[in-house]
Amino acid sequence: MLLAGSLLLASLPPILSDTSTRAVVNAPVVLVTAPIDGELDKLLAEPGDPVAHGEVMARMRNDRLDRSTLIGLENQTQGTRISLQGLRERIEVLSDWLESLDRTIDVQRDFALRVPARSNARLVPRRQAPRPPWPR
Numbered sequence: 201m202l203l204a205g206s207l208l209l210a211s212l213p214p215i216l217s218d219t220s221t222r223a224v225v226n227a228p229v230v231l232v233t234a235p236i237d238g239e240l241d242k243l244l245a246e247p248g249d250p251v252a253h254g255e256v257m258a259r260m261r262n263d264r265l266d267r268s269t270l271i272g273l274e275n276q277t278q279g280t281r282i283s284l285q286g287l288r289e290r291i292e293v294l295s296d297w298l299e300s301l302d303r304t305i306d307v308q309r310d311f312a313l314r315v316p317a318r319s320n321a322r323l324v325p326r327r328q329a330p331r332p333p334w335p336r
Contacts, residue, residue, distance in 0.1 A: 238262030293333045 241261035245251050 297333050
């Protein structure tokens, strides 16, 4: 009788038992790496915490990191920013030159359409095409 009662209770759903609020969420796993070697100094996010793009999740410490490496990386970053600014300015100059060429093409096309079709007709441009913005 005791055995039959135990089997009956084991087969019933756990209505009166403790329930757990833990669950596993099927979420993507992302590998997080650090650009330098070192020890984890401070953990700012725990596993399972939502984090935004670019949010600092941990702080690393490396007492052996050579200061000259850090200075070199900062100089390289500054040089890259200066190069980027120069390239942006060059893009602007070349874009202006391209617009000027487009206007010249439109003028030449209009002129070519107005010239009568004769065997001795010559095309004479009204103005010179714009010169490129770099030295020749």
